Amino acid sequence: MSDSATRPFCGQSMAGAYSCPICGSGAVHLFVEIRQAPVYCNVLWATREAALAAPCGDIALGYCPVCSHVYNYAFDPSLMNYSQDYENSLHFSTRFQQYAVDLAERLIERYDLRGRDIIEIGCGKGDFLRQICQIGGNRGIGFDKSFVPDPARDGADPNVRFVVDFFGPAYADEPADLIVCRHVLEHIEDPRAFIAELRRVIGDQRSPVTYFEVPNALWTLRDLGIWDIIYEHCSYFSPASLVYLFETSGFETLDVREEFGSQFLAIEARPTSSDALQSARTRLDFDRMMRDVMAFGDNYCAKVAYWRARLGDLAKQRRRVVVWGAGSKGVTFLNIFRDQGAIEYVVDINPRKQGKYVAGSGQQVVEPAFLRLYQPDVVIVMNAIYIDEIRQMLETLGVAAAIESA
Numbered sequence: 001m002s003d004s005a006t007r008p009f010c011g012q013s014m015a016g017a018y019s020c021p022i023c024g025s026g027a028v029h030l031f032v033e034i035r036q037a038p039v040y041c042n043v044l045w046a047t048r049e050a051a052l053a054a055p056c057g058d059i060a061l062g063y064c065p066v067c068s069h070v071y072n073y074a075f076d077p078s079l080m081n082y083s084q085d086y087e088n089s090l091h092f093s094t095r096f097q098q099y100a101v102d103l104a105e106r107l108i109e110r111y112d113l114r115g116r117d118i119i120e121i122g123c124g125k126g127d128f129l130r131q132i133c134q135i136g137g138n139r140g141i142g143f144d145k146s147f148v149p150d151p152a153r154d155g156a157d158p159n160v161r162f163v164v165d166f167f168g169p170a171y172a173d174e175p176a177d178l179i180v181c182r183h184v185l186e187h188i189e190d191p192r193a194f195i196a197e198l199r200r201v202i203g204d205q206r207s208p209v210t211y212f213e214v215p216n217a218l219w220t221l222r223d224l225g226i227w228d229i230i231y232e233h234c235s236y237f238s239p240a241s242l243v244y245l246f247e248t249s250g251f252e253t254l255d256v257r258e259e260f261g262s263q264f265l266a267i268e269a270r271p272t273s274s275d276a277l278q279s280a281r282t283r284l285d286f287d288r289m290m291r292d293v294m295a296f297g298d299n300y301c302a303k304v305a306y307w308r309a310r311l312g313d314l315a316k317q318r319r320r321v322v323v324w325g326a327g328s329k330g331v332t333f334l335n336i337f338r339d340q341g342a343i344e345y346v347v348d349i350n351p352r353k354q355g356k357y358v359a360g361s362g363q364q365v366v367e368p369a370f371l372r373l374y375q376p377d378v379v380i381v382m383n384a385i386y387i388d389e390i391r392q393m394l395e396t397l398g399v400a401a402a403i404e405s406a
Contacts, residue, residue, distance in 0.1 A: 018073050020064035021191060022241050023248075027065055030073065032297045034059040037231045037360075039079045041331040044356035044365060051357035055079060057231045063293045068286060069241035070217050070293075075234040077189045092349045095389050099260055104132040107178065110268075111209050113138055116177035119208075121167045121198075122184030123147065126160065129180070133160050141174055143167040172201045182213040186233040191245055199250040202271050209270055210251065214242065216258055216265040221292040225263065226300050227329035227382060227406060240284040242267050261385045304336060307406065311342040314378060322346065322374070323406075324390055325382035326353050326365045333382060333406055334361040347371065347379075349393075368393050376401045 018028040036056040045051035060074040107113060114136045120129040123142030133140040140160040147164050154162060163171070179198070188194045202208065217236035219225045229236075237245075239256050242265060247253060251269035259266050314321050323330050326348035334343060338361035346363045348354065353365045366374075371394070379394065381387050384405040391403060 018062055020067060020069055021071055021189075021235065022069040022245050023064060023067040025064050025066040028062040028071075028073070029065065029293065030060055030062045031293050032059075032061050032300055033074075034229065037229075038331060038335060039231050040359055041230045041232060041328040043359060044326065044353055045359060046356060048357045048362045048364070051359055051362045054359035056360065059229060059231060061229070061236070063290070064241070065286065065290060067241045067244045068217075068238040068284060068289050069244075070221075070236035070238070072231070072234045075189065075231070077234075080187075080232070092351070093386060093389060095386055100128050100131055101135070103259070104128065104135050107132065107209075107211060108136040111178065113178055115139075117141075117175040118178045118180065119143070119167070119171075119174060119176045121179065121181040123162065126154075126162055128182065130157060130160055132178075132180070133157065143171070167201075168197065169201055172203070176202075176206070176208040179208050179210045180212075181210070183215070185212055186214045186235045186237065189234055191235055192249065195245055195249040195251075199271060204271075204273070207270050209254070209268060210246075211266065211268050212242075212246075213259065213264050213266045216263055217241075218258070218265070218289070219262045221289065221296055223262070224299055224303055226303055227332040228263075230328045230332055232328070237265055238284060238289060239265060240286070263383075263385070307333075308337060308340070310404075311337055311340050315340065315342040319377040320374065321378045321380065322366075322371070322376045322401075323363070323380045323382060324348075325386075326350070326358060327382070329382035329406070331358050331360070333380075334358055334363055338362075343380075345370070345374065368397060371399045371401075372397050375399060378402050378404060381405050 019026050020028060035058050037059055039055045039057050045054060057076055057079050058074040059072050061070055062073045063070050116138050118129065118132060118138050118140045120140065120142045123129050123144045126142050126147065129140045129142045132138060142162045143165055145164060145166060147162050149162065185191055214237045215228055215233065217238045220228055220236060243253050243256055246267060246269045250271055252272040254268040254270060256267045321343050323334060323343055323346045326346045330346055334346060343363060345366050346358060347368055348365050349368060354367045356365050357363065358365065379401045381390055381403055387403065387405060394401060
């Protein structure tokens with residue numbers, strides 16, 4: 001996946017060729033294509049050979065001007081099979097931990113979640129569910145096909161339990177005052193069917209708050225967060241498309257907001273019997289979003305061209321360069337420039353990633369302590385929100401490398 005495999009469409013209308021998965025409109029504009037991206041950014045490999053042979057797929061982003069949703073119209077769900085090898089936890093970062101604690105405390109205070117029942121759909125390794133249950137004295141049940149049971153850890157809190165399964169009608173009798181679903185919806189091929197089923201499972205006899213969190217399409221387009229465009233994410237939600245989805249599926253919007261430095265988008269909603277659509281409350285400037293979409297292909301290519309030249313210069317100077325962050329952003333970045341061979345290692349603080357290899361590009365993931373001996377000249381930070389945390393770790397390790405934000 002080099003920059004030569006990226007092609008802007010300049011807002012090419014594909015009227016009738018595709019339909020929006022949120023509102024059903026056929027007025028879709030394709031605006032960028034990325035070929036041969038790793039199917040999984042959050043599955044790392046035991047050997048470099050296996051990583052280089054990791055499956056890939058194409059991305060063709062289309063924009064719906066009716067509800068402002070962005071979708072990968074080249075997405076093939078048959079390539080996806082989430083398992084316990086999937087690893088995307090961010091909770092090893094103190095910066096992210098504080099965000100999660102602040103979020104849990106805000107939800108507890110706003111909705112009086114003390115001694116209540118909480119369901120988390122797609123709970124990952126269960127970090128957030130444990131937090132919100134411990135802080136509020138709540139009872140929790142988490143659902144995730146990638147959850148890895150750990151009897152010693154899981155038995156430490158008898159009020160929290162986990163099910164290695166997808167949430168669905170079979171669990172309709174589980175009590176819930178809050179239903180949480182964070183960074184799952186963007187992975188689902190048919191989000192309307194998913195939210196409609198959730199509404200049916202909830203039924204009309206109870207009214208839990210639902211909290212959903214997804215990557216923010218506005219941040220991707222407006223702030224050029226291009227390294228977050230990954231195959232795993234078939235949907236890219238704007239405030240308007242997220243509200244449209246929930247309010248046409250039987251929910252009332254309580255709040256919609258940008259979180260985590262505007263990188264995330266969150267919606268809080270309750271089931272309702274009203275059919276009234278309140279999309280105006282999103283205050284989204286549709287004209288500006290269309291301008292951002294129309295300019296995105298060229299802006300994307302310009303940013304990739306800058307980094308290709310920068311990495312080329314560093315290689316000529318024989319500078320040692322590492323990427324910090326073996327998550328979606330890091331894997332995407334390394335794959336776009338994998339033909340240059342300028343970067344040998346990627347650093348990550350998640351011990352479950354260390355020692356493994358990046359899908360597609362093949363770099364080994366190392367722990368921060370590795371840098372004491374390696375002594376890189378440049379550290380490329382994939383998410384600027386962590387720069388202060390990373391700078392402090394580098395100083396502690398005695399690494400005087402220059403820090404650049406991707």
